[in-house]
Amino acid sequence: MKALYEKPKTFIDTPTHFCPGCGHGIVLRLIAEIIDAWGIRGKTIGLAPVGCAVLAYNYLDIDMCEAAHGRPPAVATGIKRVHPDHVVFAYQGDGDLAAIGTAEIIHAANRGENITFIFVNNAVYGMTNGQMAPTTLVGQKTATTPSGRDSINYGHPIRVCELLSVLGGSSYLERVSLSSPENVRKTKKALEKGFKTQIEKRGFSLIEILSPCPIYWRMDANEAMRHIDEEMSKTFPLGVVKDWTQ
Amino acid sequence: MKQLMTGNEAAAEAAIVAGCRYYYGYPITPQNELINYMSMRMPQIGGSFIQAESEIAAINMVYGSAAAGARAMTSSSSPGISLKQEGISYLAGSELPCVIVNIQRGGPGLGDISASQADYFQAVKGGGHGDYHTIVLAPSSVQEMADLVYDAFDLADKYRNPVMILGDAQIGQLMEPMEFHKRPKKNLPQKTWSLTGAEGRKRNIVKSFYPVKGQLEEFNAHLQRKYKAIEEHEVRYETVNTHKADIVLVAYGTSARVCADVVRKSRQLEFKVGLIRPITLWPFPKEIIRKISEKVQCILTVEMSAGQMVEDVRLAVEGKCPVHFYGRTGGGVPTSTQVIKKIVEVVPDNLANTLLQLAEVR
Numbered sequence: 264m265k266a267l268y269e270k271p272k273t274f275i276d277t278p279t280h281f282c283p284g285c286g287h288g289i290v291l292r293l294i295a296e297i298i299d300a301w302g303i304r305g306k307t308i309g310l311a312p313v314g315c316a317v318l319a320y321n322y323l324d325i326d327m328c329e330a331a332h333g334r335p336p337a338v339a340t341g342i343k344r345v346h347p348d349h350v351v352f353a354y355q356g357d358g359d360l361a362a363i364g365t366a367e368i369i370h371a372a373n374r375g376e377n378i379t380f381i382f383v384n385n386a387v388y389g390m391t392n393g394q395m396a397p398t399t400l401v402g403q404k405t406a407t408t409p410s411g412r413d414s415i416n417y418g419h420p421i422r423v424c425e426l427l428s429v430l431g432g433s434s435y436l437e438r439v440s441l442s443s444p445e446n447v448r449k450t451k452k453a454l455e456k457g458f459k460t461q462i463e464k465r466g467f468s469l470i471e472i473l474s475p476c477p478i479y480w481r482m483d484a485n486e487a488m489r490h491i492d493e494e495m496s497k498t499f500p501l502g503v504v505k506d507w508t509q
Numbered sequence: 510m511k512q513l514m515t516g517n518e519a520a521a522e523a524a525i526v527a528g529c530r531y532y533y534g535y536p537i538t539p540q541n542e543l544i545n546y547m548s549m550r551m552p553q554i555g556g557s558f559i560q561a562e563s564e565i566a567a568i569n570m571v572y573g574s575a576a577a578g579a580r581a582m583t584s585s586s587s588p589g590i591s592l593k594q595e596g597i598s599y600l601a602g603s604e605l606p607c608v609i610v611n612i613q614r615g616g617p618g619l620g621d622i623s624a625s626q627a628d629y630f631q632a633v634k635g636g637g638h639g640d641y642h643t644i645v646l647a648p649s650s651v652q653e654m655a656d657l658v659y660d661a662f663d664l665a666d667k668y669r670n671p672v673m674i675l676g677d678a679q680i681g682q683l684m685e686p687m688e689f690h691k692r693p694k695k696n697l698p699q700k701t702w703s704l705t706g707a708e709g710r711k712r713n714i715v716k717s718f719y720p721v722k723g724q725l726e727e728f729n730a731h732l733q734r735k736y737k738a739i740e741e742h743e744v745r746y747e748t749v750n751t752h753k754a755d756i757v758l759v760a761y762g763t764s765a766r767v768c769a770d771v772v773r774k775s776r777q778l779e780f781k782v783g784l785i786r787p788i789t790l791w792p793f794p795k796e797i798i799r800k801i802s803e804k805v806q807c808i809l810t811v812e813m814s815a816g817q818m819v820e821d822v823r824l825a826v827e828g829k830c831p832v833h834f835y836g837r838t839g840g841g842v843p844t845s846t847q848v849i850k851k852i853v854e855v856v857p858d859n860l861a862n863t864l865l866q867l868a869e870v871r
Contacts, residue, residue: 305706305709307706308704311716320714320716324712325707326705326706326707326713327713327714328573328704328716329599329603329714329716330569330572330573331595331596334566334572334596337565337566337567337572338569338570338573338576340559341533341569341570341573341574341575342574342576344573344574345531345573346706349706366563366566367566370561370562370566374559
């Protein structure tokens with residue numbers, strides 16, 4: 264009998280450390296599915312960030328490397344220079360990639376590093392109890408914006424894909440979300456495109472994934488998914504932001 | 510064949526001779542000859558050179574290439590080395606071998622671009638957060654710069670530990686005749702821990718995060734055992750005229766060159782001046798300093814700092830003889846006359862006259 268649905272071999276069977284309703288597990292699973300389907304476990308090296316996904320290596324049965332907060336683009340660059348034919352990806356959250364690691368991601372993109380970046384944007388610092396992220400929406404309440412983010416004092420949410428799109432070195436930038444089964448399927452397609460861009464040596468790719476954090480959004484799981492569709496997607500429109508792979 | 514090279518260029522070429530093919534750096538004076546040289550040489554030999562967006566990025570690129578199993582190097586000068594401290598702590602915590610060259614300049618802050626030894630504390634006491642050590646090697650000539658950079662890669666691989674070359678603006682920019690000695694290949698451990706893709710084996714993880722209670726303490730105990738082994742086996746120093754010396758100078762790098770001159774000038778006197786020149790600043794040559802301190806009237810530590818290494822000298826001496834200090838700061842380099850004056854000041858009165866002759870000798 265043919266199984267219609269199985270745990271990917273690369274996805275390690277272990278209790279999750281993520282909170283209920285979190286999107287990280289979905290993204291990590293999609294990565295594992297692609298690694299299995301393409302048979303690239305033996306030549307894939309992943310980078311874990313600092314933040315909620317610091318333990319990403321607990322779930323993926325591949326060679327993985329930790330990096331200091333915000334530094335995965337630099338560490339990934341160092342790895343990729345040694346193994347130019349391997350598939351190297353960095354998995355980063357919004358604080359890691361768009362606050363403390365802004366310089367590293369901009370320059371990795373600008374150099375056109377042939378690496379795939381998976382940017383999980385949940386608009387909040389989950390690991391440290393829900394403080395403002397660089398992508399926190401205007402008006403969003405967090406531990407450090409108790410009356411809501413006001414743009415006069417706290418600035419504006421950073422649109423990473425748009426920011427990187429003006430750089431000559433970025434090749435493929437797409438924003439997707441996890442808000443529905445259909446969007447999860449689109450996310451998988453986008454991740455495949457990101458990895459394909461790298462395997463075909465077409466340069467820097469980044470897939471931004473809008474992901475729910477029900478705990479620090481103070482919502483239940485359903486509300487969080489609706490929030491992505493109705494609020495987050497207004498500030499962060501879904502779609503391909505740049506495609507220079509053709 | 511001997512050639513004329515700056516210390517900075519010698520460090521770069523020695524790294525290449527040692528098999529380093531990955532160099533990442535950010536411009537800063539007085540180490541620019543090194544990054545410039547690497548940008549020219551790395552493409553010629555199929556290596557990788559990146560002028561990084563910051564010193565932070567450069568040290569993290571080193572982290573990546575080291576994790577991937579390659580010999581990697583970065584270089585900078587004092588303010589840039591401060592920026593690298595985060596990365597150095599992570600390298601130590603992940604037990605990654607690499608070489609970091611610090612061509613010290615005056616500080617604190619932006620300071621100046623003259624020679625200085627004011628980063629001694631930062632280099633040997635950790636610099637970044639956590640209980641860790643980098644192996645610190647201090648060359649005092651261009652030849653020694655080349656020799657130590659070569660050895661630094663072997664030491665890094667042997668112990669899976671970052672190694673720092675602690676030079677200064679004079680050692681970096683000075684031109685001297687030198688040659689590259691290719692050493693016999695050492696029997697170093699295979700890098701079975703490195704990230705090469707998990708084809709046909711269990712996966713490897715390079716990390717310094719130990720969230721489960723007790724694991725981090727266990728890991729730190731392992732690090733401390735490693736540091737103890739390094740202290741037992743890797744101490745290096747040079748002694749000059751310490752046998753029957755009345756006073757012994759302790760100095761490294763450029764200061765040691767000045768002190769060597771003082772020792773030379775004092776040879777004709779009855780009063781004997783010796784020199785201990787630490788080559789490894791960590792591990793520190795405390796045994797030899799302690800031994801010699803039992804036989805001399807006093808010790809004088811000479812540094813281009815307000816007094817940093819002198820603390821380690823005092824710890825080594827444990828009060829067995831007086832330990833004096835002479836230092837210049839902010840880019841000042843001691844002259845032999847100044848060191849001699851200081852000797853006259855600190856030696857017992859009955860010997861001061863002999864020393865005044867010495868002051869006249871020059």
